[in-house]
Amino acid sequence: SRARLLLQEKKSSLIHACFCSVFHLPPQDTQGPNASLYSLTLAAMDSMLQSLIRSAGTLGILELQNILQLLLSFANSQLAVVQERAIAQIARLVEFITTTYSLQQICPCFAQAIVPEHECFKTHQFVMLGKLVGHLTLYCTCKDKRTRHNAAEALHHLHTFTVQLLTWLCILRLLLSRDDALGDALGDKSPLLSFILQMFIKYLQPSDWADIILIAIKSLRAPSAYSIKVAALMVDILIANFAFQMGKVLNIVWTIYGNLPSITAVVAQKSLGRALRVLTNTHPTEVVSSLLHCSPTCNEVARTMWKMMFSEPQVARKVLRELLSMLMNQSLRKTSISIKDNPRILSLAATRTINEILLHPTCLQEVDAIFPQLFLALLFQISFTTELTLQEVQIFWKEHQEDSLTPIRAAVNAMKVLLRVMGFERHVLDIEAQGGWDALLSTQTHLMGVRIVGREMMKTQRPLRYTLFCLLVELLRVEDPTWEMVAMVFFMEVLGSIDFSEDLAHALELFPMYLQSQCVGMPVLVLRGILQLTERPTIARETLVLLPHVMEQLQGGDSDASAVALSVLSNMLQLMEVKASSSIALALADKLRPLFGDELNTVRQLSIRLFQDTMGLVVGAEKKKMKKEVWDSVLPLLLHLHDEDESVAKASQEALCSAGRFLKWRQLAELTEIAQAWSMCERLLARKKSKANDYLQQSQPYLQNPQESLRREAVRFI
Template identity: 35%
Template sequence: MTEGQSYDAEAGAALLDMLVESEISTLKQVPRIVRCIHQWFMTNTDESVEHSLDNTLVELTDAHPHDVVVALLRCAPSCDRAAAAMWRMMVTTSMTTKKVFRELLCVLEDWPLHSTSTCDGDQQDVLALAATRALWEILQMPRFPRGLKVYFPRLLLALLFQVVYSTEQMPDEVDTFWRECQEEGGLPTSPSRFIVLTVKALLCRLGYRLVAFEVERKRGWDTLLHAETHHCAMGLLAREIRVVSRHLNASVVSYLVELLSRNEPRCELPAMAFLVEILASPGPNVRAESFLQLVPRYLQSTCSMTRSLLLKGLNVICDTPWMVPKMRFLVQRLTDLLQDADMDMVRMTLSVLRKVVRDPSVPISTPIALQLAERLQPLFDNESWYVRQLSVSIFKKVIERVANDGKKLLKTLVHQSLLPLIFHVFDENKAVAATCRDTLLQATAFLKKEKLRQVVLRDQQTEAIGECLLVECRSRAAEYLGQSLTYVQSPQDSIREAAVAFLGVLGQHMRAQPEKFRLIYHTVQHATKDSSPYVQRQALHTLPLLRAAAASGSSRSRLQELQSQLRQAWRRRRPSLWGNGWLCCWGSAQD
C-alpha cells in the first residue's frame, strides 16, 4: 500500500480490508496498520479510493479502540487532513462512537501527557492537546455524533481543566507541538485560547449556545484565561449551566466529587468552584451527601479560597432541611474554624453553624457547647454587624440547647457575657441590638436572675440595668470594671455612651476602693473630650454623681473610723464605764 504503483496500492488496501475482517481479533500490529491507513488517506485524494478503507478502520476501531485512538494521536498529533477524515469516520457509526470518546477522554484528562502503551510495545506518551485537536475536528462535522451527549459532562470538565492547567504551566513539548500546529494555519496563538474555542464548540453542538453566549457577554472566557481568576470563570459557567438540565447537574456533581476524592491538588480550586455552584441547583438528583464526604478533608486545605468555597457549598446544603441532620459530624470542625484569622471565613462558618445548631435533631454535647460559648464571645464585638448578630444568635441557641450535665459548667461563660450583651443592646445596628436583647433575656433566665430579667424587659436605660446587675452579681464588680474600660474604646458612639453610664453606676458601688474609684473617675473625665457629643453629655452628667459618691464615701469612712475607735475604747475600759452607768455608750458602739 505504501510502495509501488497505485494499482498495487489499491490491491493491497483491498487485501488488508479482507484480512482485517477475518483476523481482527488476533491482530498484533494495530498501530502499524493505523499508520498505514493514515498514509493511504494522505496519498489518495480521490474520494472513491480514499473511502475504500472506511470499513477496515471501523472494524479495527471496534475491536481495538485503545490501540487505534492512541496510534492515530501519535502518528498525526496535529490532526492533518487525513487524520481529520479518519476521526470523522470513527465517530459516525454507533458501534465505535462511544469507544472513541471514551479513549479520547482518558487522554484529555491528563495534562500535559498521557502515559500509555499499545499492543506493539510502544510506550510513547500522548499529548492531551492532541486529543483536544482531534475533538475540535469531530465537532466541525455537520452530522451530530451520537456518543457525544453521553460523555458531554466529562468532556466539558476535561477541557475546562485543560484551560486551567495551560494558564499555569506550558511544558516545552506542548509549546513545540503548538508551534507545529500553527504552521498549518487557522489556529489561535496560544493553546489555552484554542481549548476555549473547543469548549464553546462543544456547548453549541449540544444545544447550549445560550450558555456560551452568556459567559461571553459576562467576559467569562477572558476570565478563564488568567490563573488568578479561572476559579471565578468556572463558577460563572456552572451558574449558567445549572439551569439547563437537572440530569446534567447530577452527572457533573458525581464526576466532580469523584475527581476531588483523588489526591490531585492542582484541580482542587477550579473543581470546587464549579461543584459549589452546581450544588445550588434544586432537585434531589444533586448529590449533596457525596459533597459532605469531601468536607473534613478540604476544611484542612492550605488554600483559603478552597475552604471558603467549601463553606459556601455547606451554606447551600443547609437550605435543604433534610440535609442538616446529616451535618452533625461537622459541628466540632466548624467550631475550630471560629479561631481562623480570616474574618470572611469566620462569617461563613457562623452562617453554617447557625443553620445547624438551630435544628433540634442535631445534639450539642457539653464539650462543644463550652467551646462554642468561649469562641463566640470575642465575636460579639466584631466590626462586622453580621458577625456580631450571628455569633450572639448562636450563643443564645447554645444556652437553650446545652445538655443538663453542662449547665453548671456553662454558667461562668454566661456570666461573662452579661455585660457585653447589655452594652450591645444599644448597638447602632437594630438587628444586632434586638438579637442581643433576646439573648440577654435568655441568659438571665438561664442564670435565674429574675430581677435583672424584669428590668431588661421593662427598662432600656443603662443605669437601671447596671444597678440591678451589680446588686445581683456584686462579687463580679472588678470583672465588670475591666470589661467596661474596653467598651469605652468602642468605635460605636452608642456603646461608648452606655459604657460611661455604667461606669457611673459602678463607681458608686466601688467608692470604698480608692484605686479603682480613681480609675473610673479619670476614665469618665477623659470621656468629656470624646468625639461624640452624646458621650460627652453622658460623661458630664456622670461626673457629679461620682463626686457625690466620693464625698459620701469619705463621710462614711470617717464615721466608720469613729465607730471603730469607740469599740476599741469600750473593750479597754468596759468595767469602769459599766460601773459609772455608761450603758448608752456601749449601745452606741455596738450600733
C-alpha cells in the same frame, strides 16, 4: 578474505560504492561485446559478497542482513534498470546462502517453531525477514518482467533458506510459468498473495509482519513502482489476520500519517481507512494517543484520519471514549517537555481534536450518549488550560504557531460547539450575554465563568441535571487538585436546582473531606453550599450530620471560613431538638470566645451573636457548666463595647445583657451605656477575685490589637 579486518562502517561504504558502480552501468554495457565483461564483473562482485559472509563465521547472518539492507536501498530506486539489477543480486545472494548455509548450523532454534523455549542471540536472528518478504512480494508486481521474475525467484530461495522445504518449488513454477508472474496472479484478487503470506506465517515474528505492513503502506504512495492494488490488498490481509503489539500499532499509525498526503488512489485510501478502523477496534488507546502525538493541533492529515475512523459508529464510540479519558488525564503531578510523556499536553490535543470533529455526522450520533461526561471534561479542561506553563503552550503550539486559537480559546470554543450541536444554542447565547465565556478565559474571573455556565445548565431538563449531579458526586469522591475546585463550584450550582430524596446523603458524604481540603477557598465554598441546604426546609435537618465538621472550621484560622461556618451553625442550632441543642451549645461556647477578637468584623459580630444564642439553649445540669464559659466571656465582651465597628459593639452590649440575666447579675443585665463598662470591669474583679490572673491573661492579647480603642481599654484594665 581481508575484508573482515575493516570496520563495519568502512566496509559498508565500500560495498555501497561497488553496487553504485555496477548497478548504474548503461544498459548497452551489458550486451554485445561488453556482455562478457559485465558477467565477469557480476561474478567478481558475487565472489566478494560470498567471501564476506563466509569470513564472518557465526556472524554470517548479521553480515548477510547488512548487505541485503544496502541492496534494498538500490531496489527502491526510481531507475528501472537499477531496481532490476538489485533484485537480481538479492536473488543470487539468497540462493548462495540457501545452498551453502544451514541455519541450524549457526543456531538450531532459528526456526522458532521447532524450539520455541529458546531465544536466539540477536546476532543469529534474521530480523529483516519480514521486511524482505514485504519488499519482494511487492516487487513481484513491477511492470518489468525480469524484475518480477527475479523477485519471485528470491522469494523461493528465501523460503527454502528459512524452512528448507521443497514444497515451495510449486510456487516458483507457478510464478515463472506465466509471463506476468505474480502481477497477473494477483489480478484474481488475493489467493496467491494470501498463499505467500501463509507460507511464511509460522516463521515470522509479530515484528516481521509489522515490517511488511509498513512497507505496504509506504508503497501506496503515488507514483509507485508497484501495483497499488496489491499493496492495498496486503494491508487488508495483514491488518485483518494478525495481532500487533502496542509499539508496532504506534509505528503503523505514524506511517499512515506520514505517507497519507502522497496517497491519492481511492483504493489505497479505502484500505488505510479499513486498517485504521480495525486497529482502533482492537487497540483504541494506542491508536488515539498515537494520532494525538502525530498532530496535537489536528492538522488536515490528522482530520482526514479521524474522519476515516468515525465512518463506523462502533469505532467512533471507542474513539470518543478514549478522547474523553485523555481529557480527564490532566495530572499536575506528571509534567515533561515531551508530548509523549506529558498527559497535560495530550489532553490539550484531545480538546483540539474534539473541537474539529464534533460536526462529523457519525460523531454526532455517538456524542449524545456521553454528552454529560464530555461536557464536564471540557469544563475541567478549560480550567486546567488556564494553569498551563508558557513552555507547555509552546510545545503544544509549535506545529501551528500562526493559529489564531490559543489553547484556552480552543477549549472554550470546543464547549460552545458541543452545546450547539446538542441543541443548547440558547444557553450558549445566555452565557455570552452574562459574560460567562469571557470570564472563563481569565484566571482571575475563571470561577465566576464556571458559576455562570453552571447556572445556565441548571435551566436544562431534569434528567440532564440529575445526571450531572451523579457524575459530579462520583468524581468528587476522589480528591484531584487538577479540577476539584471547578467541579465543586459547578456542584454548588447543581445543589441549588436538584430536588433531593435519598441522593442528598451522597452529596453530604463529600463535604467532610473537602472541608479539610488545602485548596485555597475550598472550605468556604463547601460551607456556602451547606448554608444553602440549611435554608431549605424540606432537607435542612439532614445537614445536621455535618455539624461536628462545621464546628472544626471555627478553629482553622481562616476568617472567611469562620464567617460562613458561624451562619451555618446558627441555622443548625435552630433545627435541633432542645436536649441535643443544649449539649452542642455548651461545646460551641468554648470555641466561640477566641473569635471575639478576629480581624474580620463579620466574624466578631456573628461569633458574639451566636454566643448569646447558646446561653438561651442550655438546659438542666449543663447550665452549671455553661456559667463558667459565660464568666470567661464577660471581659472580652466588655472590651468590645469599644469596638470601632458599631455592629460588633452593639452585639457585645446585647450579649452582656443576656450574660447578666444568665448569671443573675442585675447590674450587668441592665447595662445600657458604654460609659458603664469601666465600672463593670471593677465589679467583675470584685466578684471574681480568684480569676484575676485569668482575666489578666485574657486582656494581654488586646495590647496587640490593631484597634487603638481596644488597646487603650486593655491597658486601662491591666
